[in-house]
Amino acid sequence: MNAVRTRGLGKAYRDATAVRGLDLTVPRGTTFGFLGPNGAGKSTTIGMLCTLIRPTAGEASVAGQDINRAPHEVRRRIGLVTQESTVDQDLSAIENLSFHAELYGASRRDARRRAGAVLEIMHLAERGRSPVRTYSGGMRRRLDIARGLMHEPEVLFLDEPTAGLDPHSRANIWTRLHELRQRQGITIFLTTHYLEEAENCGRIAVIDRGSVVAEGSPADLKSTVGDDLVCLRTADDAAAVHAVRTQLGLAAALVNHEVRVRATDGAALIPALIQAVTVPVTSVTVVKPSLDDVFLHHTGRTIGEPVGDPR
Numbered sequence: 001m002n003a004v005r006t007r008g009l010g011k012a013y014r015d016a017t018a019v020r021g022l023d024l025t026v027p028r029g030t031t032f033g034f035l036g037p038n039g040a041g042k043s044t045t046i047g048m049l050c051t052l053i054r055p056t057a058g059e060a061s062v063a064g065q066d067i068n069r070a071p072h073e074v075r076r077r078i079g080l081v082t083q084e085s086t087v088d089q090d091l092s093a094i095e096n097l098s099f100h101a102e103l104y105g106a107s108r109r110d111a112r113r114r115a116g117a118v119l120e121i122m123h124l125a126e127r128g129r130s131p132v133r134t135y136s137g138g139m140r141r142r143l144d145i146a147r148g149l150m151h152e153p154e155v156l157f158l159d160e161p162t163a164g165l166d167p168h169s170r171a172n173i174w175t176r177l178h179e180l181r182q183r184q185g186i187t188i189f190l191t192t193h194y195l196e197e198a199e200n201c202g203r204i205a206v207i208d209r210g211s212v213v214a215e216g217s218p219a220d221l222k223s224t225v226g227d228d229l230v231c232l233r234t235a236d237d238a239a240a241v242h243a244v245r246t247q248l249g250l251a252a253a254l255v256n257h258e259v260r261v262r263a264t265d266g267a268a269l270i271p272a273l274i275q276a277v278t279v280p281v282t283s284v285t286v287v288k289p290s291l292d293d294v295f296l297h298h299t300g301r302t303i304g305e306p307v308g309d310p311r
């Protein structure tokens with residue numbers, strides 16, 4: 001069963017189309033990364049899947065429930081962590097979480113118990129009684145995620161969960177997300193514009209100007225854009241280039257004092273390269289295509305470049 005399935009999903013505003021013809025399939029238990037530059041349509045998509053924004057085209061189901069016909073059923077099965085934190089700074093984490101649960105009808109005892117459990121999951125239990133205003137940015141974000149987990153959702157939506165955090169806090173959040181998926185089997189649907197973070201996802205969809213331009217595992221997407229690049233530094237580059245061409249029959253180029261050779265599997269080529277190049281080799285590096293290359297390949301831009309007009 002799929003956690004998320006969309007067919008032709010779209011959202012048009014009066015003067016702009018935010019999302020067009022979106023066909024997505026997210027199997028249960030996947031960490032799915034929705035990757036795209038600012039303004040690509042990521043938040044609008046999350047808003048539609050979480051039943052906060054009404055689509056103007058197509059259909060979608062989340063946790064097996066139709067977003068248009070059964071929005072309340074969808075809401076019961078999902079957690080949403082938006083870009084803006086919604087916790088009260090003057091309350092402790094436990095108070096924030098249990099008040100929230102009580103508001104939704106849980107008994108005080110159950111609310112406290114569940115708050116304790118989700119704080120454990122997000123590694124905040126030790127500071128659970130401190131006021132949130134004493135937390136670091138990373139701890140606050142983990143508390144936001146803990147809140148999204150309170151009613152044991154099947155699918156957790158996270159809009160830019162690591163934006164603005166330092167690398168250590170980002171890594172910590174990723175460790176928690178991996179644990180969540182592995183131990184609790186939760187499907188995680190997140191947006192990000194950090195390409196390196198998308199590597200943590202089992203599957204990604206690249207969205208640009210409201211449409212998906214590529215979808216697959218990070219490894220699959222990278223393998224479709226090109227080969228590895230093997231770079232050699234040698235004592236005699238001209239001789240090395242000649243040897244690679246004549247001995248191995250491969251195209252080799254001299255760029256920036258490096259001998260560069262393209263190969264499907266760069267690492268596997270290294271022994272043959274070293275043997276063919278009889279001159280001393282001082283370094284060998286294998287550069288794999290990155291998600292940057294994937295984005296560039298499909299959109300003709302790097303992810304940081306402005307998106308332009310979505311109309």
Ligand SMILES: Nc1ncnc2c1ncn2[C@@H]1O[C@H](COP(=O)(O)OP(=O)(O)OP(=O)(O)O)[C@@H](O)[C@H]1O
Pocket residue numbers: 013014016017018019036037038039040041042043044045310
């Ligand atoms: N309520 C609205 N009315 C008109 N246009 C909108 C509205 N909401 C979003 N848009 C437009 O739709 C496009 C997609 O916006 P969206 O917020 O979904 O992008 P995003 O990928 O989430 O970007 P960001 O990372 O900046 O949030 C943008 O061009 C935006 O200006």
